[in-house]
Amino acid sequence: MTPAHAKASNAILPEGFAQALAHVCSKNTLITDSDSMQRFLIEERSLFTSNAEIVVAPSTAQEVSRIISLCAQWEVPVVPQGGNTGLVGGTVAGRGEVLMSLQKLNRILEVDAENFTITVEAGCILADVQKAASDVGCFFPLSLGAEGSCTIGGNIASNAGGIGVLKYGNTRELTLGLEVILSDGRIWNGMRPLYKDNTGYSLKNLFIGSEGSLGIVTKAILKLYPAHIQRKKAFCALNSPRDALTLLALARKRSGDDVTAFELMSRFSLEIVTKHTDNNEPFSESYPWYALIEFSTSRTGNDLELLFEAFAEEAFETGLILDAVVAQSVDQEQRLAALRESIPEAQKKAGGSIKHDVSVPVSKVPDLIEKASAAVLALIPDAKICAFGHVGDGNVHFNVTQPDGADRKVFLERWDDVNAVVYEATTQLGGSISAEHGIGLLKVYEINHYRDPVEGELMRTIKAALDPYNIMNPGKLVAS
Secondary structure, three states, X not given: OOHHHOOOOOOOOOOOHXXXXXXXXXXXXXXXXXXXXXXXXXXXXXXXEOOOOEEEOOOOHHHHHHHHHHHHHHOOOEEEEOOOOOOOOOOOOXXXXXXXXXXXXXXXXXXXXXXXXXXXXXXXXXXXXXXXXXXOOEEOOOEOOOOOOOEHHHHHHHOOOEOOHHHHOOHHHHEEEEEEEOOOOOEEEEOXXXXXXXXXXXXXXXXXXXXXXXXXXXXXXXXXXXXOOEEEEEEEEEOOHHHHHHHHHHHHHHHOOOEEEEEEEEHHHHHHHHHHOOOOOOOOOOOOEEEEEEEEEOOOOOHHHHHHHHHHHHHHHOOOOOEEEEOOOHHHHHHHHHHHHOHHHHHHHOOOEEOOEEEOOHHHHHHHHHHHHHHHHHHOOOOEEEEEEEHHHOEEEEEEEOOOOOXXXXXXXXXXXXXXXXXXXXXXXXXXOOOOOOOOOOOOOOHHHHOXXXXXXXXXXXXXXXXXXXXXXXXXXXXX
């Protein structure tokens, strides 16, 4: 659905509610000054703008509980927000809704290096969690472009993915326990640092990926791993996505499955990165496709380098790799990683873009890129296909940039048409129209067309059971 057609609620707050809210909030929790509110109201892609009249920024779970309890009594909806880095309008609040920032709940409570767990509040910045793990010789593998500003609560609410899913899984696989404020203000204590617990329904998994529509996460226990000691990273030139798939299989086999990242980039995506950012072309000539590959392990010694050399030699001999730059220092690793991480920034400067965060079985990635590209170019012959993503887990960011010289507004008016053909190609291959970004406002009505009717009914039943007054981030994820 075109963003212009997807809107937050325009209801108004009931008379007297603001005064009642002020009584349950601590000092500096309630924010009503328009200038102070602005940073919470504009979302990352500027597709939506919150018009909430009240922002609250509680600093404890108990204060969150009091606010939710009051909102339940008044039947006033609450929209939780972490770092405000979401891409689908999942934290956009309307006039009659309270926007709740969790950024003040930012304490790292415990790091248990023997149990390989870290206990944090929901407002902790992802990069701070990574550093806290590193400080005790451990590794927290969730990694994504917004890690310097996104929060753990937001990562949990969206079941964030990123570059490490191939080896370590999504946020869901990295979460052991949760504390959640329910829709009536009660606090569910699911903070159990257990790797095995078969005592009933897996309640935590209802809240992971729920976009705050069932409850608000305030604390989490997350898995850690031994710190990486050996690492090899290379930027490789390839002929095609199909060769990339063959190369991925070879890398996993030859490394002993120590591939921790395998990122695919089209030629167009590299072109805009080198044109619109401070990054330089890695090769003297251009190639159709590229892959950023990382091997890493907690083992000591130098066996990983030997494994990587053997893998690369075989890949060159078989023609899977056409050229490669292998990092020889941390600085070179960062420069190679920046080629991939800078794509979203470059896209903003390259013109209008219609973006798709889709996934298919890993074996179907080449088919998806081929089918979706053909369908889009049949609609808009001069469109630029900016395809990139986490090919190791089947997640493709299939983005379409406006043709050279095209009118941005006219191009974006084809939003629904382009979505339809890309999503059709995705679902025909057994895929999902949302791999890691979520549903939010952007896809909440579109998802009904692709979601199994029984699945939709089950989700609405769960929503009604846990949030009977529909006050927890209404209008997101599950349309009423």
